[in-house]
Amino acid sequence: MAHACLNWIGTREAADLPSVAHSIDPLVDPRWDRFVEQHPRSSVFHSKAWLTALHRSYGYKPVAFTTSAPDQDLENALVFCRVESWLTGRRLVSLPFSDHCEPLVSSGEIQHILTGALEEESRKGKWRYLEMRPLQPIKLVTPLRHTEVAYAFHQLDLEPSLDTLFRNLHKDSIQRKIRRAEREGLQYREGSTPELLDQFYELVKITRKRHHLPPQSRQWFATLMECCGDAAKIRVALKGEMPVAAMMTIRHKDTMVYKYGCSDSRFNNLGGMHLLFWTTIQESKAAGLRYLDFGRTDAGQEGLITFKNRWGATQSSLTYSRYGIAETSTHMFDLYAHEWKSKAAKYVLSNFPAGVLSLIGRAVYRHIG
Secondary structure: OOOOOOEEOOOOOOOOOOOOOEEEOOOOOOOHHHHHHHOOOOOHHHOHHHHHHHHHHHOOEEEEEEOOOOOOOOOOEEEEEEEEEOOOEEEEEEOOOOOOOOOEOOOHHHHHHHHHHHHHHHHHHOOOEEEEOOOOOOOEEOOOEEEEEEEEEEEEEOOOOHHHHHHOOOHHHHHHHHHHHHHOOOEEEEEOOHHHHHHHHHHHHHHHHHOOOOOOOHHHHHHHHHHHHHHEEEEEEEEOOEEEEEEEEEEEOOEEEEEEEEEOHHHHHHOHHHHHHHHHHHHHHHOOOOEEEEEEEEOOOHHHHHHHHOOOOEEEEEEEEEEEOOOOOOOHHHHHHHHHHOHHHHHHHHOOOHHHHHHHHHHHHHHHO
């Protein structure tokens, strides 16, 4: 009987290639931190801090596949989380709630070995599918069912001078809003205090309700702040003592990552979010960082895509690939998510009070991943 296999396109050379793949737990393997810090394509989503937050908040179990033996330095890895849910099925995701997650592998030959081990794990564990979220497209040759979802990805190069970065901003919708925020006397606060977290989370709830979606739990954000330490920061814009916009950023190596943003739409004309982004750019530039990661955007969110483009960020395509270990990679949540996007579901959710939406969020997000 033919044995199906996932293969990265690339030739294999028999000489000097490791033939055995190992699975490791990044949360306990002492080599992981150094490997992530030194690898040129690693991101905050590979970090032990991010993986720990996922594990503590949602119970996801990280696993990485590598050809490096236990007594060797790590040279490569594919990292996933085991997501086990009665609602959405059992699957391997690289990685849940992460905008992107590059395979930290340098050659097609090593990729071939690791993906063979990955398929063996998938079949042995009876995972419904595996999902990859690479920044750069990966070509796989496989008879297995393959589906893709495309997103937009934006990243701002901070190498130019601050004056040049400001001149590159859209004059009407960005520069003008930054000056408006200054004229309005908006205050800026940053840090990781419980007070700032409370202000941020209240705006998260307002924003998610505006989009007819339940918020993630406050505990997720608190855990993320705790795990990331000084690298994570909440930024809040206030009109007087009223929070009008907020965001959470995480610094990793030479990149500042914009992970979450929220606002009170009644005050959007004051330019609070614009003030937060511009202050973040100034701070990142002063710290010698190279990039501001604006994160992913759904392909249909043209307004948000335009907003990010107007900051001078470079737009690229981000493609999530799913490979079904079973006959189909479709699962219950595909249908459930589609229903969420329907007008009927949005109407129902829009009529729930914020407290009920928070309870719904706590119940369902661990099943999403």
